[in-house]
Amino acid sequence: MSDTATDRDHARLAPILAGVVTALVGFTSSFVVVLTGLRAVGASPAQAESGLVVLCLLQGVAMIALARRHRIPIALAWSTPGAAVLASTGPVDGGWPAAVGAFVVVGVLIVLTGLITALGDLVAAIPVPLARAMLAGVLLPLCLAPVTALADSPGFVAPVVLTWLVMHRVSRRWAVPASLGVALAIIAVDAGGRLQAGDVLPSLTLTTPSWTPAALVSIALPLYVVTMASQNVPGVAIMRAFDYRVPWRESMGVTGVATMLGAPFGGHAVNLAAITAALGAGPTAGPDRDRRWLSSITAGSLYLVLAGAAGLLTALVAAAPDGVVQAAAGLALLGTLASALGESLADPSEREAAAVTLLVAASGVTVAGIGAAFWALVAGLVVRAVVRERVSSSAA
Incomplete structure (x- = not known):
């Protein structure tokens, strides 16, 4: 085959391969964070599995x-930073149904953001350093998990950490x-024969949402802010x-409606992809810009297939030895933490x-039944106002 024919074949297949990489990287790098976040706010293993299935679909x-x-x-994705917020929030008044109700509200807010310019402006008015600092604070305890887990269970956790470290030298994207x-693999070996055939079949579990003030303030508001920001x-x-x-308007409408539809089945948020967006939109998807949209068709189709793996993955996570899942989730969020820290502290x-x-x-901390993410924004805005007033007074 001539070099020209080979180049044509590569150009034709490039968007397909980019779509496969987009879906695989997006799914495998953060599904543990999603399951961890859903379990933290009260979901049972079956309800967390349902959330993962419906998000993929x-x-x-x-x-x-x-x-x-x-x-x-x-490219679309689930909100990995949002799942981290859930993991740090924990159970709220009203339990899992109230968390589901908060997910519905997030979907409504996303739709309204596309329709109402003022709401989008309000979100944009939140200082970026504070939004990123809130995210970094939420991620910090989760990213400490590999350290503590390695000390407590080195036999289980060391191979996970070493693989992550070595792969950074080979291919950062796949670390x-x-x-x-x-x-x-460690979990599967440790679980042995405890897994049953019925555990690996994906299923959807419907939850009737309820609404409590604590859930709206502790879950809906921070989840909406970090998903947008x-x-x-x-x-x-x-x-x-x-x-x-x-x-913009159509994307917010589609993802907001998808979030509302998925909420009763445990899906916390559907949104535009950030990191993986570059995989399908950049040169890796081929030289022909007019064919790169095929990467999204491929990635979307593969997500439908990956939904079928949710049952097995949830069963494995549920059977994990202490520290393994937490360490894997912490490593998955480490890059996001580093980025959030850098952006939050860049402006003196x-x-x-x-x-x-x-x-x-x-x-x-939880005050008046409201989680730390909300109070972090309040505290940051108060300190920011005082500091700016002090600077203004000094200048005068």
Whole structure:
């Protein structure tokens, strides 16, 4: 075969391969975080499995629909930072049904963000350093898990950490998926014959939502803020960097409705992809920009297939020795933590407020039934206002 024919074959297959990588990296690098977050706010193993299944199905279908309609490589994902917020929040008044009700409200807010310019402006008015500091504070305790787990269970956790470290020298993109693969292998060996055939079949579990003030403030508000600030807004910026214009109103409408539909089955949020967006929109998806949208069709289709693996993965996570899942989740979030820390502390004028925001979020305190993520934003905004007033007074 001539070099020209080989180049044509590569160009034709490039968007397909990019779509496969997008789905595999997106799924394997964070599904443990999703399961951990859902369990933390009260989901049973079956309800957490249902959440993972419905997220795969909805974002797969929505991604295919948006890509076919607009012929651009638009990528969707679940909110990994949002799942981290859930993991740090813990149970709230009203339990799992109240958490599901909060997910519904997040979907409504996302739809309204696309329809009402003022709401989008309000979200944009939240200082970026504070939003990133809140996320960093939420992630910090989770990212400490590999350290504590390695000390407590070195036999189980050391192979996971070493795989992550070695893969950073080989292929940074695959470091987290590889470490998760090793973690699952360790769990499978340890679980032995405890897994039953029925455990591996995916299923959906319907929960009737309820609404409590504590859940709305502790879950819905922080989940909405981090999803917008860490997923939707960066997702648009990444696509713009590759000269693609995201249909903002329609994307918010589709992902918001998908979030509302998925909430009763345990799905916490569907949104624009951020990190994996570059895989399908960039040069790795082929030289022909007009064919890169096929990467989203491929990724969306593969997510529908991956939904079938949710039962097995949930069963493995439920059977894990202490520390293994927590260590894998912490390693998966380490890159996000580093990015959030860098952005939150980059501006010297915002550092005091950002530091306070980070510390309050990391504290895990609950006041009046409301979790730390909300109070972190409040504290950061108060400190920011005082510091800016002090600077203004000094200047005068």
